Amino acid sequence: MRIPAYVATSATGPLVPGTIERREIGPKDVLIDIAWAGVCHSDIHTVHGDWGPVPYPLTVGHEIAGTVARTGAEVTRFHAGERVGVGTMVDSCRTCANCRDGLEQYCLNGNTQTYASVDRDGTITQGGYSTRIVVDEDFVLHLPEQIPFEKAAPLLCAGITTYSPLRHWGAGPGKRVAIVGLGGLGHMGVQLAHAMGAEVTVLSRTLAKRDDGLRLGADHYCATSDPATFNELAGSLDLIVNTVSAPLDVDAYLSLLSRDGSLVNVGAPSQPMGLHVQSLLGARRSYAGSATGSIAETQEMLDFCAEHGVAPEVEIIPIEQVNEAWRRVLASDVRFRFVIDMSTLSR
Numbered sequence: 600m601r602i603p604a605y606v607a608t609s610a611t612g613p614l615v616p617g618t619i620e621r622r623e624i625g626p627k628d629v630l631i632d633i634a635w636a637g638v639c640h641s642d643i644h645t646v647h648g649d650w651g652p653v654p655y656p657l658t659v660g661h662e663i664a665g666t667v668a669r670t671g672a673e674v675t676r677f678h679a680g681e682r683v684g685v686g687t688m689v690d691s692c693r694t695c696a697n698c699r700d701g702l703e704q705y706c707l708n709g710n711t712q713t714y715a716s717v718d719r720d721g722t723i724t725q726g727g728y729s730t731r732i733v734v735d736e737d738f739v740l741h742l743p744e745q746i747p748f749e750k751a752a753p754l755l756c757a758g759i760t761t762y763s764p765l766r767h768w769g770a771g772p773g774k775r776v777a778i779v780g781l782g783g784l785g786h787m788g789v790q791l792a793h794a795m796g797a798e799v800t801v802l803s804r805t806l807a808k809r810d811d812g813l814r815l816g817a818d819h820y821c822a823t824s825d826p827a828t829f830n831e832l833a834g835s836l837d838l839i840v841n842t843v844s845a846p847l848d849v850d851a852y853l854s855l856l857s858r859d860g861s862l863v864n865v866g867a868p869s870q871p872m873g874l875h876v877q878s879l880l881g882a883r884r885s886y887a888g889s890a891t892g893s894i895a896e897t898q899e900m901l902d903f904c905a906e907h908g909v910a911p912e913v914e915i916i917p918i919e920q921v922n923e924a925w926r927r928v929l930a931s932d933v934r935f936r937f938v939i940d941m942s943t944l945s946r
Contacts, residue, residue: 604658604729607646613922619725621733626673636727637662637752638937649869660727661687661713662752674736682742686755687891689738704891743905753911753936761788762900763892764863768838772796777839781808784842786935789815794907849874861885911936917943
């Protein structure tokens with residue numbers, strides 16, 4: 600199937616209108632009409648080659664919300680007209696130890712990413728800046744009706760990327776949790792940690808977004824550009840989730856942790872970050888990383904958000920404005936996630 604899409608043809612040029620190829624629907628596949636596509640900083644990193652070689656031409660986008668157009672003969676979990684979502688991956692090997700444990704995001708053979716991965720038929724996967732996508736039903740999510748349709752897409756990356764470490768490291772009542780950065784991921788982390796019952800601190804370079812942070816559920820908001828912050832908060836936090844994709848002083852942030860506390864990276868800087876092991880030894884601290892969540896955990900996150908009224912704050916744009924949106928993302932000029940209205944792209 601030839602599908603209208605916006606396509607990157609190089610690391611430096613704009614996204615341009617074009618078409619991409621989608622496989623025909625197999626017995627276990629779901630054909631989805633894409634209504635909304637979130638803009639993730641990962642889309643920009645990928646196209647710009649920040650994380651390695653890129654298989655141009657490429658259509659990105661891994662925050663996808665839409666409706667089922669058609670299903671394969673063996674699909675049992677979805678029906679035509681249903682609201683569904685697709686996140687950062689569309690397949691995995693399903694046989695390795697991690698996949699068997701329901702942790703396909705850590706597939707030992709490498710999960711199939713929604714874009715820029717080699718698909719089962721040897722083609723390169725293409726993402727959600729397009730009108731339709733074909734996905735195996737095991738990697739499709741149900742979108743609860745309580746979540747506004749136009750706000751659902753960012754949950755499939757920004758939501759689950761922050762939910763997963765918060766759940767895994769036990770954010771909840773009695774836990775002191777800090778979120779580094781109040782951007783697309785950070786503003787979800789604040790809401791989710793608050794809904795889980797944790798005491799939430801935002802660590803941001805300045806106080807420019809303080810009012811937003813407190814409104815979203817933070818109990819405290821501190822500027823990391825102020826050296827006093829690191830003195831005042833030393834040894835006081837149980838969990839820090841770092842959402843920024845830029846280098847930071849790892850030792851300084853580790854010093855904020857209490858005994859057995861953890862600093863978890865979900866942002867992915869393109870440059871290496873170092874630390875002194877002594878920062879870990881003195882209080883049995885941990886420095887960890889977390890990718891996205893599994894499909895089961897992503898569905899759990901969606902249901903949690905529906906129950907607790909958690910949703911991203913979004914700015915909706917037509918696909919024709921995507922290049923300007925990317926420029927604004929790079930300038931940190933969005934509160935807090937762009938969502939593309941795909942209805943303006945001719946089907």
